[in-house]
Amino acid sequence: MPRAIDEIDRRILRALQHNSRINNIELAEKVGLSPSPCLRxxxxxxxxxxxxxxxxxxxxxxxxxGMTIFARVWLAGQDTETVDHFTSEVRKLPEVVECHLMAGDCDFLLRIVAKDIDAYRQFQTRHLSNIRGVQSVKTEIPMQQIKSSTELPL
Incomplete structure (x- = not known):
């Protein structure tokens, strides 16, 4: 059975999310523990x-x-073989930094990084659209990033 996370654990996790390079002595001081229990x-x-x-x-x-692009992908089918093939191929593409299987309109939502729009177009035509089973790709280009965080709300 997983161990329950208490408020001290949450303080540790918040501090590490903010700065994972903090040393144990500083972390212990920040969360109100001595170094040994903090490290444990x-x-x-x-x-x-x-x-x-x-x-x-x-x-x-x-x-x-310089560009972040969101691509909505529709597959020719949602059978296991088609989905597994697509996910296997996407994992090989370093430009794809996130891939989500979706419920709703499209099958997958990808977050892709590229040098510029020309580099993305080449990536889409040479790689993404050539994956067996890809029926359609719709590209969304954000105009401004309002918020980006890796920190969970603890």
Whole structure:
């Protein structure tokens, strides 16, 4: 049975979401624990799967990926073989940074990063639209990013 997450765990998780590079002494001070119990709690949160992994969040524009594109994808069928083939192929495409199986109008919603609109068009025609089973792709181009967060509301 999974361990219940209490308020101290939530404080630890909030602090780590904000800055995963914080050292244990600073973290312990921030959440009101001594270092040893704080480290034990972090390890338990890691072992339980509450903390999945630690990552660096990169700035796409600073690295030459000036565009974020959302693509709605419709497949020719929703059978297991078609869906599994599509998901397998999408996992191989580094430009696709998110892929969601949808309930509703389209089958999948993808978030894609690209250098510019020409790079996205080449990606769509050479890769995305060529995946067996893809019937249609509708591209949505956001005009402005209002909010972007990786932090969960704990």
């Amino acid at each position: 709690r972090v390890r338990m949160l890691e072992e339980s799967g509450a903390i999945d992994r630690y990552v660096a969040i990169l700035n796409p524009a600073a690295l030459g990926f």
